Amino acid sequence: MMEQCKEKLNIAMFGQKRIPSREGGVEIVVEELCTRMVAQGHNVTCYNRGGHHVSGSEYDSKRLKEYKGIKLKTVPTIEKKGLAAVSSSFFAALCCAFGKYDVVHIHAEGPAFFAWLPKLFGKKVIVTIHGLDWQREKWKSGFGSKFIHQGEKNAVNYADEIIVLSKGVQDYFEKTYGRKTVFIPNGVSNHIERKPQIIKNKFGLDKDEYILFLGRLVPEKGIKYLIEAFKQVDTEKKLVIAGGSSDTSEFENKMKELAKADKRILFTGFVQGQALEELYSNAYVYVLPSDLEGMPLSLLEAMSYGNCCLVSDINECTDVVEDKAFVFKRSDINDLKNKLQDVCCHTGKVMKIKKNSSEFICKKYNWNNVVEETLIIY
Template identity: 65%
Template sequence: MTLNNKLRIAMLGQKNLDRSGGIEVVVTELSTRMVKLGHNVVCYNRRGHHVSGKEFDSDIKDNYQGVKIKAVPTIDKKGLAAMTSSFFAALYCAFGKYDIVHFHAEGPCAMLWIPKLFGKKCIVTVHGLDHRRAKWKNGFGSKYILFGEKVAVKYADEIIVLSKGVQDYFKNTYNRETVFIPNGVNKPEIKEASLIKQKYKLEKDSYILYLGRIVPEKGLRYLIKAFKDVRTDKKLVIAGGASDTDSFFNEMRELAKDDQRIVFTGFVQGQVLEELYSNAYVYTLPSDLEGMPLSLLEGMSYGNCCLTSDIAECTEVVSDRAVIFRKSDINELREKLQYLVDNSDIADKYKSIASDYICEKYNWDEIVEKTVELYRV
């Protein structure tokens, strides 16, 4: 450790410090807050295009709010980008002067042995059981991610998990103890419908919102099928970009094409994202698989009535402050949507209790404090 008790920390596994995915949001929140506490943080980011398309590319800077950024060599092709960027990041970390090397996600952990070989203290955050995700389920991708998981189990000094379910998985599968430190959320500023009114003709409470990646495990197929049978003038807004899943994105557009109420916005950020959260009638997350869904935390933080599947990773977050339906059950999802559309007083009740609950329970400053304490163990 450094003499002044301030830590030298490296983070890898993220694409960039932005909102392109949950891992990116988490790394941004952790690293910027750690810098404010006086620690030295370096983030090793991938090169290559934004996951939702090169039109969202931004210049790679060497500093973000005090966090040093280093872009590592990356083969920008599906299946190779994460592997190559993780290899070079791990190599740089091995030779760098760091007290802590913090790996994010299971796939990058395949390279954890490299800094470990050079005596570095390695911490892992498992953001979800990625080898179960649809886009990696068959072939090399799933095997590689599972290999990363096993490397983490064997060599990581500490493993952070985001849900009790994943904690049980590591205990039952590997007899490996893990540390539960959830994600956090910030208290947002509510925005009036301005840009979304211009771009999509959306008014306050005129739409049901899904905001996240357009991937199979998020349950969008159920959502679209269920919504098509809901009697309402409200729209269904599906906001998010594809993540190596263009074929699925196109399939969802095809499924929705005969219902003019369904709006696809593509990837959103900045004011548009804030306005979408601020003015939704219901926020819904019908996922089959999650780590700890940041979009659900954010949806509640904006004071939304939330409707989510009954997987443990979601129900642990919302407790009794949201509406729940059985995972994959299209009929029950349709019934709950219809119920909320027909009973605005019920939706308003959930809106009134969501924000204060979630912002108090999942506070980023407390989460950073717990993470730094773990670094020092």
């Protein structure tokens, strides 16, 4: 086994939108890694995008220069669709190339396009592939698609090590490029359950009265299947769809139109802080109906709050839950409807799964272990 390096490292990270922020899974991962690395005495600098929060400027936080010991630097960003990630990643890579860093850690395939730049200046480069981003609906054609495909290839060609979050992605890199990668899944923390206060006042939600989806409102999350299925379920429980749109609100508007005839379906918009904790804490069942995932952090979080989960049968979900959740056939509205009806009618089954959910997931996916394994790679 490799010995962990005891020296204090100068580490740079980019590829996230901004930290501190919950704009997506990447931001959560970067924050969890960096705060723990700083606590161990390493110097960490994160290069944040400029511009506004993905769910709207009302969620913008102050531009900090430091957060929990992490140095934060904001790079120039062209705030146009498709150019924000490209422009911010270029300037971040440039700063990393000229900065005094031992390791440059790049997150996601698009930003990895610029892996050659710090490499050219003698830096050690690590790339974490959070998922095969070119499979996502918004990157299936045009310039964005070409950019992300090339980012994947540049990761293969220039990164000293590639970290992947699922065995499926590991197999993909082996078969497609003959490139070995390191499998380090995401972690999760123990969470204290909260009584329904904010969600009761704001949305009229009480404990076990609702089924929850929480995530970005994008096509690959399977929200359309969930709405179609739930409309056919005989229950007084509500369906809560929590999360903001990504880039444009076109898809979100379509989903609201699809759901508007059913008064049981509630869209909360983007949530964070105590409201988010309350939603996780008081859900009857958490549903993740995705067609495509990298490593679903919302699923890990939902289970860490002791939730019973119902997930699509894609490997990225079933590898996480094992036999500790209910599973339906991906994109099959009828199967999803039947499973939803089943959990609504059989409270005992749901409570049995809730009992073991938190302990199981927190033991299986631990952030401290993730950080140790990452530092060994460094």
